Amino acid sequence: MDEKVTREIFPRDSRKSYGLVELMKKTAPIVKKEPEDTVYVWPNLLMIEIICAILVTVGLMVLIQFEHAPLRSLADPSTTPNPMRAPWYFLGLQELLVYFDPWYAGVVLPGMIIAGLMLFPYLDVNPKGVGYYTYSERKFAVFNYSFGFAIWWITIVIGTYLRGLDWQWYWPWSNHLEHMNPALVTLIPLHLIFVNWFHVSEGVGKLFGDIIFIGYFALGTIIPMIIWKPMYKAMGLWRYLTFSFFFLSMMGVALKIVLRLLFNIKYVLVTPWINI
């Protein structure tokens, strides 16, 4: 498509304060695209926009016949509702509080999600698949986006339907009025498991945890570098390291959810300042 652009007569040059717009035959000022087969925005596109707007309005009008904006009793600092649910779009983050300490689930992780989203265009070096839907030409990128938002939506569903009093796990058929016995689930930091298994001191157990944590990031970064050399070459060192950090962190969230739900592991990394 690009080759067909009319020849640029006066190239852009910082010593000149003017540029010259290219000249084309036909009647459509679309840059770097052929002018064929175009239609006027008025009325063609405007009509579509108006139809969309009408459909949305009708949809909203129908919806509010069945459902109304909620209003509970007056705010009362002395009675906390139980369970206390955030609005649905933040329920995923609230649910993550089960798996991570608040500084991580509530602050660092949201920050990393935003940063990761913003960096995505700079980390994805695959030039293919612009302007049409394709999975086969960019499997890995689609996988990353889908995986991240799968966690986002699954935790929202868990928070909405599977959490009850005291934010405990309630099946739809459980009695939602009865408190669960918190003693049913005892959470243990990973290092205590090592202490039990290998009869080592607590310090050594913690060291195992640290090694697993650091090893996860180190090996997770180095192994793909060797196995998928072309990918690493295409990305370059810094882009690859940034990507690897975000990718492993995202996978880490999923791993931690599994560790916590299946094995009741509370922390992997235990330090005097932070625990993860």
Place this chain on the structure above:
Amino acid sequence: MLQKIKNEIVESQIFKSVFRHGYPDNDLDRAYAIFSSVFLHIHPVKVRRSALRMRYTFCLGGITLFLFIILSVTGIWLMFYYTPYTGLAYRNIKDLQFVIFGGNLMRDLHRFAAHGMVLFVWLHMTRVFLTGAYKAPREFNWIVGVVLLVNTLVLSWTGYLLPWDQLAYWAVTVGAKMASYTPLIGQNGPWGPQLGFLPTNDIMFMLLGGTVVGQNALIRFYVLHCVVLPLVVTVFLAVHFWRIRKDGFSGPL
């Protein structure tokens, strides 16, 4: 006859002072209609026929914009009846529910359009992602988009406090508590206390204007929700649309 009335109107001095073109029934006036209007000129004059295909954008960005417009209109309407004072806010909402004509309609519309905007901004982002529209040269517009996404979420959250009911109060209390866990600058965050951050000077205090959600928090959220954030969204939307025109639209346009 109708033709004559139309001509009278279109040729009148008043009409010509407002619209510098005739009725868009010919190509020249169709072009003028778009680029001489401040509202319509975010469009190109012509688009490819294939760009009209709904199955590319599904109109998701447009729907998000339309929901934002609905929110602005209903929101301003609600502002006429709302006082950001803890002693009155809840009663104002009750009045909207039971006394004021159209109160329920406007409040419901505002609430569900807000939910809808969060949903559609996500759907729009997913469409942009799946069509690779974030790749060069549109990387920056994707960043602008993420700013819009975050702003949409924060707008919803700040609005959540305003009815001053149990739902509002506790959602914001829990959310604000998160801020106190911010590393380095939160009273409960790692290294926060060591650096001298207390309940009376940390980031949560700054957000709420106090140690608990009270009158100061309400006025802060009110100003953020009704003035600051909508303005920020509007400015970034202007950049967003400008960049779509400048970078070119990714689709089969």
